[in-house]
Amino acid sequence: MRDAALWAAGAALAFLLTAGAFLVLANLATGPAAEDLPATPARGKPGPPLDLDLNRDKLASLEPAPDQELLLTVENAGSGDFSNVNLTLEASSGDTANPRSRFYRQTLRDLRAGEDVEVRFLLDLSQTAEASAPPTAPDESSEIIEIRATTPEGVSVVRTAILPL
Secondary structure, three states: OHHHHHHHHHHHHHHHHHHHHHHHHHHHHOOOOOOOOOOOOOOOOOOOOEEEEEOHHHHHOOOOOOOEEEEEEEEEOOOOOEEEEEEEEEEEEOOOOOOOEEEEEEEEEEEOOOOEEEEEEEEOOOOOOOOOOOOOOHHHHEEEEEEEEEOOOOOEEEEEEEEEO
16 A cells, blocks of 8 residues: 555656746747737838839729729838849739739849839720629729839839729
C-alpha cells in the first residue's frame, strides 16, 4: 500500500512539473500583447516614394463607351530618380458571371525625384453584346479600374476605383 501511495505521489509530481514546463514554454512563445496601430502615419516621416493620383472628376465622368480619356498623375516623392516606370491599367467588369478584362500599358522612361507626370490612357468601356443584357444584381453594372505602377528598383503602387456604369 505504501508503494502504491508513493508511486501515485511521484506520478502526480511528474505531471505537475511537466504541465508547468509546458505553460512556461507557451508563455515564452507568445509575443507581447497586441497594440493598436495608429490610424495615420506619424508626422515627419516621408510617404511612399511613388504615388498615383487619380483624377476623381474624370473618373466620375466615364461612361460605358469607347475612346474615353483617363488622366492620372504619377508622382515621385522620393529622393532618387526612377527609370522605366511601368504603368498597367486593367479595366474589368463587375459581372462575375461574364468576366471581361482589358489591359492598357505605358512606360515612363525617366521620373526624376520630386517630379509629377500626367499620363493619359484611352479606355474602351463599351459593353460587349453578351454583356449588354440587363444585370441580375446591382454589382454587375460596375467597372473595376486597377492601375499598377512598378519600377525596376522594386518600388510599386496600386490604386483601384469602382465605377458604377
